[in-house]
Amino acid sequence: MATVGRAALLIALLICAYGVIAAVYGALTGRREWVESARRSVYALAIALTVAFGILELAFLRSDFSFAVVAGHSSTSTPTFYKASAMWSSQEGSLLLWVWLLSLWSSLVVFLTRRRMREVVPWATAVLLGYGAFFTALLVFAVSPFDTLAQPPADGAGLNPLLRHPAMMIHPPMLYSGYTLFAIPFAFAVGALIAKRVDAEWIRSTRRFALGAWLVLGIGIILGARWSYNELGWGGYWAWDAVENASLMPWLTGTAFIHSVMIQEKRGMLKIWNVSLVLATGILCVLGTFLVRSGILDSIHAFGASTLGVPFVALIAGMSLGSIALVVWRRGLLRSEHRLDSLLSREAVFLLNNLVLVAMCFVVFWGTFFPLISEAVTGEETSVGPPWFSRYTVPLALILVLLSGIGPLIAWRRATATNLRRTFAIPVACGVVAFLALLFVPGVPQKPLALAMFALGAFVAGTVGQEIWRGTRARRAMTGEPLPLAVTSLVRRNRRRYGGYLVHLGIVVLFVGVAASSTFQTASDHRMSPGDTVRVDGYDVRYVRATAEVGNDPSGTGAMLSLGAVLDVSKDGRHVTTLRPARSFYPSNSTASGPVEWLVAGEPTSEVAVRSGPLKDFWTAVNPDMTRFQEVIDQGDKAVAADIPEMQQPMVAFRLLRDVIAPNYVENPPPAMFRMISSPLVAWIWIGSLIAIGGGLIALWPAPDAARRRATATLRARVAQDLGRA
Amino acid sequence: MDALALLAIFALLLVVAWVVVTPLRRGAASQAAAREEADRQDLEAARDAKYREIRDAELDRETGKLSEEDWRALDRQLRAEAVEILRRLDELE
Numbered sequence: 103m104a105t106v107g108r109a110a111l112l113i114a115l116l117i118c119a120y121g122v123i124a125a126v127y128g129a130l131t132g133r134r135e136w137v138e139s140a141r142r143s144v145y146a147l148a149i150a151l152t153v154a155f156g157i158l159e160l161a162f163l164r165s166d167f168s169f170a171v172v173a174g175h176s177s178t179s180t181p182t183f184y185k186a187s188a189m190w191s192s193q194e195g196s197l198l199l200w201v202w203l204l205s206l207w208s209s210l211v212v213f214l215t216r217r218r219m220r221e222v223v224p225w226a227t228a229v230l231l232g233y234g235a236f237f238t239a240l241l242v243f244a245v246s247p248f249d250t251l252a253q254p255p256a257d258g259a260g261l262n263p264l265l266r267h268p269a270m271m272i273h274p275p276m277l278y279s280g281y282t283l284f285a286i287p288f289a290f291a292v293g294a295l296i297a298k299r300v301d302a303e304w305i306r307s308t309r310r311f312a313l314g315a316w317l318v319l320g321i322g323i324i325l326g327a328r329w330s331y332n333e334l335g336w337g338g339y340w341a342w343d344a345v346e347n348a349s350l351m352p353w354l355t356g357t358a359f360i361h362s363v364m365i366q367e368k369r370g371m372l373k374i375w376n377v378s379l380v381l382a383t384g385i386l387c388v389l390g391t392f393l394v395r396s397g398i399l400d401s402i403h404a405f406g407a408s409t410l411g412v413p414f415v416a417l418i419a420g421m422s423l424g425s426i427a428l429v430v431w432r433r434g435l436l437r438s439e440h441r442l443d444s445l446l447s448r449e450a451v452f453l454l455n456n457l458v459l460v461a462m463c464f465v466v467f468w469g470t471f472f473p474l475i476s477e478a479v480t481g482e483e484t485s486v487g488p489p490w491f492s493r494y495t496v497p498l499a500l501i502l503v504l505l506s507g508i509g510p511l512i513a514w515r516r517a518t519a520t521n522l523r524r525t526f527a528i529p530v531a532c533g534v535v536a537f538l539a540l541l542f543v544p545g546v547p548q549k550p551l552a553l554a555m556f557a558l559g560a561f562v563a564g565t566v567g568q569e570i571w572r573g574t575r576a577r578r579a580m581t582g583e584p585l586p587l588a589v590t591s592l593v594r595r596n597r598r599r600y601g602g603y604l605v606h607l608g609i610v611v612l613f614v615g616v617a618a619s620s621t622f623q624t625a626s627d628h629r630m631s632p633g634d635t636v637r638v639d640g641y642d643v644r645y646v647r648a649t650a651e652v653g654n655d656p657s658g659t660g661a662m663l664s665l666g667a668v669l670d671v672s673k674d675g676r677h678v679t680t681l682r683p684a685r686s687f688y689p690s691n692s693t694a695s696g697p698v699e700w701l702v703a704g705e706p707t708s709e710v711a712v713r714s715g716p717l718k719d720f721w722t723a724v725n726p727d728m729t730r731f732q733e734v735i736d737q738g739d740k741a742v743a744a745d746i747p748e749m750q751q752p753m754v755a756f757r758l759l760r761d762v763i764a765p766n767y768v769e770n771p772p773p774a775m776f777r778m779i780s781s782p783l784v785a786w787i788w789i790g791s792l793i794a795i796g797g798g799l800i801a802l803w804p805a806p807d808a809a810r811r812r813a814t815a816t817l818r819a820r821v822a823q824d825l826g827r828a
Numbered sequence: 829m830d831a832l833a834l835l836a837i838f839a840l841l842l843v844v845a846w847v848v849v850t851p852l853r854r855g856a857a858s859q860a861a862a863r864e865e866a867d868r869q870d871l872e873a874a875r876d877a878k879y880r881e882i883r884d885a886e887l888d889r890e891t892g893k894l895s896e897e898d899w900r901a902l903d904r905q906l907r908a909e910a911v912e913i914l915r916r917l918d919e920l921e
């Protein structure tokens with residue numbers, strides 16, 4: 103099977119090379135059969151890569167350790183659920199996933215544009231196949247996922263325990279879908295520049311792909327935050343880590359692009375800005391992929407150090423220089439068709455929103471690469487932490503929230519005083535009322551930034567509510583529809599607009615959750631023995647008893663041993679909840695340890711216990727003191743090694759762990775360290791994300807295409823007729 | 829390399845070659861029609877986008893973001909542009 107996989111990758115590389123040549127030749131000569139052949143090369147690429155991907159996935163599911171990558175990243179004891187996702191924990195597998203997703207999205211876009219944009223599509227096809235050529239060449243020549251072992255081991259090293267979380271099944275495919283989907287507007291921007299078709303057509307044709315990229319990248323980021331909150335054992339959801347930042351940067355520029363293209367569509371303005379934004383987003387996506395896989399920056403997420411630095415840097419440099427050259431070359435065509443009429447206009451607000459988003463991206467970029475920059479300049483690696491990021495991003499986020507409330511309300515071209523009074527009165531009142539009310543909430547007035555975020559959040563919620571209400575009222579006045587039907591029809595007929603409003607609402611809810619949980623969090627560490635009680639943020643937490651599970655991990659991660667605690671949480675004498683945090687231990691990757699220690703010497707993970715509620719989360723993690731436990735294990739190893747034949751040692755070691763060592767821990771537990779965090783409104787981060795995702799899906803859903811029907815009336819009447827039907 | 833693997837590779841090669849080469853075998857006969865179809869679809873997309881702009885402007889007027897006077901001027905301009913697109917579409921038929 104490995105041979106077929108290798109051949110499929112080689113065929114994929116040849117298809118890319120052929121497709122690039124055919125597309126460029128077809129574009130230069132106008133011979134459509136070559137353009138068509140290039141387009142179909144993208145489908146052929148998807149077929150070949152699906153074969154390669156399927157073979158590797160099958161090897162993981164079958165635990166075929168003759169594949170080096172399977173032996174290095176999976177094992178027979180890895181649960182099937184995680185075997186399926188183990189592929190993208192490896193560098194080879196993740197690159198294959200990247201290029202496979204690229205081939206699928208590229209196939210979709212060249213299919214949808216098969217009878218459109220005939221000048222632009224061939225160049226865009228060449229760019230997409232060029233991307234494909236780069237990644238398949240890496241897989242063929244540098245890091246083949248189909249390398250085989252002459253003597254396959256009986257068992258593999260297993261999946262990194264930190265990655266054994268349901269979110270990790272879909273987090274990487276989501277991020278990579280976002281990255282590869284952004285390759286599509288990038289490719290069409292390049293095509294539009296080369297073909298001199300820089301009107302809004304390429305934007306319309308790829309708008310859904312840009313929006314889809316923004317959405318899935320956003321989902322990927324949120325899943326990563328969720329994983330961090332539930333798996334990493336430090337109690338946070340965002341650490342401004344290099345790899346987190348790598349996915350945030352293209353999301354920020356992508357957000358700016360999604361907003362600014364509206365100005366080009368409506369007014370023919372900001373053409374240079376839009377192509378620059380989408381080209382930068384495409385480059386940042388490749389940079390993001392490189393950062394995750396390279397390990398050039400320290401990260402809690404850096405799961406592999408790469409040898410691919412040079413080719414990636416060459417690609418990023420080529421993309422950057424090529425993009426700059428293209429924009430400069432076509433600057434004459436990219437002049438705006440109109441000028442900004444007034445600073446009090448939606449265009450001006452969108453422009454400001456773009457500047458804020460790009461400034462945020464720059465801050466994140468600078469903070470992320472600061473260790474490399476400082477090392478290059480001073481010779482010492484210095485990194486910046488979350489407070490540095492917060493100093494700049496929090497004020498920018500406040501401005502962004504304010505603008506997300508103003509943007510939907512203000513008129514295009516020029517807002518009048520009457521217009522401003524009429525549209526802003528209610529939302530501003532919402533913000534002011536919230537501000538005044540929150541002044542009476544203890545602790546809030548002392549935190550002005552959080553207070554500002556809450557008040558601005560109320561302003562934006564007022565904006566969205568008012569917009570939906572006014573739209574519904576207008577719809578009812580026109581059609582006489584009952585209220586629920588009028589709301590549905592309004593949203594259905596204007597999906598982009600109202601989907602966007604919901605996204606604004608969701609993002610603001612998320613920001614409010616972030617502001618509240620980060621500002622008013624109470625966190626503390628406690629060393630406790632069974633029977634001890636501590637007080638955290640008004641909660642009394644009693645360590646009731648220790649627990650130990652061997653080969654029976656309730657969360658299904660395949661842990662060999664889980665040492666945990668039962669915590670009774672009460673408030674004012676009333677029972678609130680019972681929490682069961684645990685620390686999971688996995689078999690070691692190396693064979694050097696003794697038979698008992700081998701069972702638990704792998705990287706441990708925290709199984710946190712959280713009581714989530716709409717107002718507050720109570721989060722706990724436990725870290726047992728292993729000093730005495732280690733002594734017992736060492737004694738066990740000596741006994742097993744001395745008395746038991748080598749073949750039987752693993753089984754005896756397991757029994758010793760299950761029947762002696764674990765019960766001993768439960769009966770006579772050493773003190774354990776507990777981290778306890780009480781955070782308000784964390785749940786609203788996830789709820790806000792769901793609202794934003796729902797809004798994104800509404801905006802993404804295709805509008806009814808009623809205008810395709812033809813009429814025989816005069817042209818002017820036909821416009822009215824077509825509009826009336828839609 | 830076993831025979832089954834060879835067979836699978838050969839089958840894959842055959843499939844991708846068929847997918848890629850088919851348009852070249854068909855030749856340029858239908859290219860003029862394809863070009864016309866592409867132009868028509870571009871115009872239809874432009875027309876749909878123009879209709880969306882007209883509806884957006886109407887909604888802006890109804891929700892108080894555009895004055896009656898501004899809306900009339902904008903609507904007149906957008907409808908004229910829509911008419912031009914329809915005229916070009918008719919010329920293709």
